[in-house]
Amino acid sequence: MISLVDRIWFLLTHKSFLWILLFINLLGTVYGYDWYMWQLEITEPKFWIFVPDSPTASLFFTLAIIGWLIGRNFKLIEALALITLVKYGLWAVVMNLLTMLEIGSLDPVGWMLIGSHFAMAVQAVLYSPLYRFEFKHIVIAAIWTLHNDVIDYVFGQMPIYHDLMKHMQQIGYFTFWLSIACIALAYTLWKNRKKGVKAIV
Numbered sequence: 001m002i003s004l005v006d007r008i009w010f011l012l013t014h015k016s017f018l019w020i021l022l023f024i025n026l027l028g029t030v031y032g033y034d035w036y037m038w039q040l041e042i043t044e045p046k047f048w049i050f051v052p053d054s055p056t057a058s059l060f061f062t063l064a065i066i067g068w069l070i071g072r073n074f075k076l077i078e079a080l081a082l083i084t085l086v087k088y089g090l091w092a093v094v095m096n097l098l099t100m101l102e103i104g105s106l107d108p109v110g111w112m113l114i115g116s117h118f119a120m121a122v123q124a125v126l127y128s129p130l131y132r133f134e135f136k137h138i139v140i141a142a143i144w145t146l147h148n149d150v151i152d153y154v155f156g157q158m159p160i161y162h163d164l165m166k167h168m169q170q171i172g173y174f175t176f177w178l179s180i181a182c183i184a185l186a187y188t189l190w191k192n193r194k195k196g197v198k199a200i201v
Contacts, residue, residue, distance in 0.1 A: 012126065018069055021123070025062040028116065029055045039160055050151040053159060054092060057084035058120060068130055079133035079141040079186055082124050087145065087182040089121030091175060095161055102163045128189050138190060142183045149176055 002010075011017055032055025043051055060081035067074040096114045100106040106114075133141075152158035153172030164171065 009129075013068075013130070015069060018065055022062060022065045022069070025058050025065065028120075029058045029062055031055075032058060036159075043157065047151060047155065047157045050148050050157050051159070053084070053148065053152075054088045054117065054120070057081065057088045061085055061120075061124065064127075064130075073130075073132040075131075075133040076137045076140060078131040079137040080144065082128065082131060082133075082186050082189070083138075083141050083145050083179075083182045085124035086121045086185060087175075087178055089117045089119075089124070091178060092117035093121075094174070095159075095164060095171070098167070099161060099163050125185075131189065131193075133186070133190065135187075135190060138183065138186045141186065142179075145179050145183065146176075149179055 033052050036052040036055065039051055040048055049056075057080075060077050063077045064074055064081045067077065093114050096106060096110045096117075099110065149172070153168065153175065158168065158172070158175075
């Protein structure tokens, strides 16, 4: 008898559902890049690639889905997707909750960002059984992620939350350890797969 978990996994990995997921992530990516346009306009071009963190993370996941749909694994893209989706998904949730604590309320857009970014993190973990990245891909993704933190908090290119700018040192510290935790998550999933342990579903 097929268990409920197996039925749900069959649905989540069915090509029809993956196409829907691809479309949702593509729309979210485009919306995210558009969201950052005002910040990109005041940013030096050499830093542009490091500014729109969340939409770049969802772009990685979009490309990973394309790979699954054509029967391939873009291993480096999968490692980047997992680490950055979980990182920036949770980061945005925390930043918006901190904004609510700072100003005493949160508008509907803020709540939308909390929901959408939390979903980003969840989907990254939910689809972990499909990842086939190796240790070298984790290393490259880790370098990218930590380098992005340096650009954000040493060179001042972090996503701008006007109400939180006075807390940037503390946020930078939190972000660094969030990056480490997400890299550790990717490493743990890889080790479990190498040991033949069923990945998280």
